[in-house]
Amino acid sequence: MSLRVGLIGYGTAGAFFHTPLITATPGMTLRSVVTSREVPDGVRRLDRPDQLWEDHDLVVIASPNRTHVPLATEAVLAGVPVVVDKPFAPSVEEARALTSLASSRDVPITVFQNRRWDGDFLTVKELIRSGALGRVHRFESHFDRWRPTPKDTWKELPGREEAGGVLFDLGAHLIDQALQLFGPARSVYAEVNKQRDGVQVDDDFFLALTHESGVLSHLASSTLAAQPGPRFRVLGSSSAYVKYGLDVQEAALRAGEGPGSPDWGVEPEEAWGLLGVAGETTTPVETKPGSYQYFYAAMVSALRDGSPVPVAPESAIATLEIIESALDSPQGFVELPED
Numbered sequence: 001m002s003l004r005v006g007l008i009g010y011g012t013a014g015a016f017f018h019t020p021l022i023t024a025t026p027g028m029t030l031r032s033v034v035t036s037r038e039v040p041d042g043v044r045r046l047d048r049p050d051q052l053w054e055d056h057d058l059v060v061i062a063s064p065n066r067t068h069v070p071l072a073t074e075a076v077l078a079g080v081p082v083v084v085d086k087p088f089a090p091s092v093e094e095a096r097a098l099t100s101l102a103s104s105r106d107v108p109i110t111v112f113q114n115r116r117w118d119g120d121f122l123t124v125k126e127l128i129r130s131g132a133l134g135r136v137h138r139f140e141s142h143f144d145r146w147r148p149t150p151k152d153t154w155k156e157l158p159g160r161e162e163a164g165g166v167l168f169d170l171g172a173h174l175i176d177q178a179l180q181l182f183g184p185a186r187s188v189y190a191e192v193n194k195q196r197d198g199v200q201v202d203d204d205f206f207l208a209l210t211h212e213s214g215v216l217s218h219l220a221s222s223t224l225a226a227q228p229g230p231r232f233r234v235l236g237s238s239s240a241y242v243k244y245g246l247d248v249q250e251a252a253l254r255a256g257e258g259p260g261s262p263d264w265g266v267e268p269e270e271a272w273g274l275l276g277v278a279g280e281t282t283t284p285v286e287t288k289p290g291s292y293q294y295f296y297a298a299m300v301s302a303l304r305d306g307s308p309v310p311v312a313p314e315s316a317i318a319t320l321e322i323i324e325s326a327l328d329s330p331q332g333f334v335e336l337p338e339d
Contacts, residue, residue, distance in 0.1 A: 002029040003303060006052035008071060009063035010035035013085050016250075017114065017292075018060050020258035025296040027304070031056060034063075053078035057303065060112075061085060064154040065163035069094045072109065076101050081108040081303055086172045088316035090163040092324050099313040108302055110309035111316040112295065115173040116180060118247035119267055119290035124232055126288060128181060132275060133236025139178060140218045140233040143170045143246075144225035150199050158200040160327075165201035167192055167323055170221045175319045178209055178217040184318065185209040185217075187335050190326035195224045207326060232273065241285065243273030249290040265290035 005022050007014055010033050019040065022030045032044040032052060039045045046052065049071055052059050059075045060083040061068055069089045075082045076098070088111045089095035102109040115121060127133055150156050155164045179185065189208040196203055204224060209217040220229075232243040248267050257264070267287040276282035298310035325336060 002027055003057040003300060004029055004031045004055065005058045005060060006032045006034070006046075006056040007060045007062060008034045008049050008052070008067075009061065009085075010037045010039060011062070013112075014060075014062035016253045018062050018083075018085075018112070020253055021292055021296050022060070024259040024293055025300060027300040028058075028296060049074065053080055056080060058083065058299065062112075065090065065168065066154075066161050068163075069098055072098055073101065076105055076107045076109065079105065079107055083110055083112055083299065085112045086176075086316070087163050087168045087323070088313065088320060090161050090168075092317060092320045095313070095317045095320050099317065102313070108309050109313055110299065110302075111311045111313060113173065113176050113311045113316070114292050114295055115177060115247070116311070117291045117294050118249070119265055119287045120231055120243050120245075120247055120273065121177055122288040122290070123243070123273065123285060124234055124241065125181065127234070127241055127275065127285070132239065133234060133241060134238030136182075136215055136234060136236045138216045138218065138235040139181065140230070140235075141174050141177060141220075142229045142231060143174055143221045144228035145221075145223045146226050146228075147223040148196060150196055150203070156199065156201055162201075166203050166221050166223055167205050167326060171205060171207070171219070171323060172319055174219040174221065175207070175209075175322050176315065178211075178219060179315065179318055182211040182215040182217065183213045184211065185322060185336060186212050188322055188325055190329065191331055192326055195222070202327075205326070207322070209322065239276050240278075241273055241275045243287075245271045247290050249292050253292075259291075259293035265292075 032046050033039045034046045034049050058081050061071050062085045068084050072082045072084050157164050187210045191206040192202045193204040204222040207219045230242050230244050234241045266289050272284040274282040275285045295310045301307040302309045
């Protein structure tokens, strides 16, 4: 029997990410969406989240960030497994409490860190694994946008409970990727800024993480980047890898495509990154196909077979610890607490 999925929220995340990915996943059916907007044919539109608690096998929370913890808590108390869009919570304390509650009630909970399955990130993972770079000593990751005029959305609302701003938004992806590649961070140097006129939340950040493994990660994002930098620059003892441009899956999803479409997740050759030493030999590296569809396929296995959820909530807490430290401390160096 197909797992019955209920989705809360039908904005960008709900409409362009979760809906097509759920719909494309064998063993899952999008049954209901809680929203005031029009929903796809064959899907029920509901007015209240609590209407999902009794007759759904999984609830996906893609509503504004401030609602993530309250709604996930309700779902867990009702015994319904939960996917929470990133960021997991506005604070480490809330994320830990929610994770503890889910564990105590044996209710699966996970976080939608879809960019673990970006094609370029998967390519970086493989280059590191294969030793093609030698010993990696610095990892640079940028996610830049050109949005000189702030949008009138909840992401621009002030107040920590809103979890707005670019650090909670794109930073959650960049930090998560760095931790997945190089392990826990022992310290962070942080610059978090407001650059655009009238903006009330951070729209520009730079973080330098020192990992316990010795690797240094430089992570940055700006909404005022008229010319973006490289998406990745990975420096190793024998070569480097430089990659421009974003993973193709988001643009495809926004265009109405999805997993199963021809060449899904495949990047054109002209966008491939270069591996090697400048002035000597550099070689284009084929970008591995992106695979956002893996997330919900893994969730089907977790609910049916007891396999691990695709993203452990503890890993999302580690990301929030860095975000919280960067926002709560003066600009500059922050020593992270040991667990």
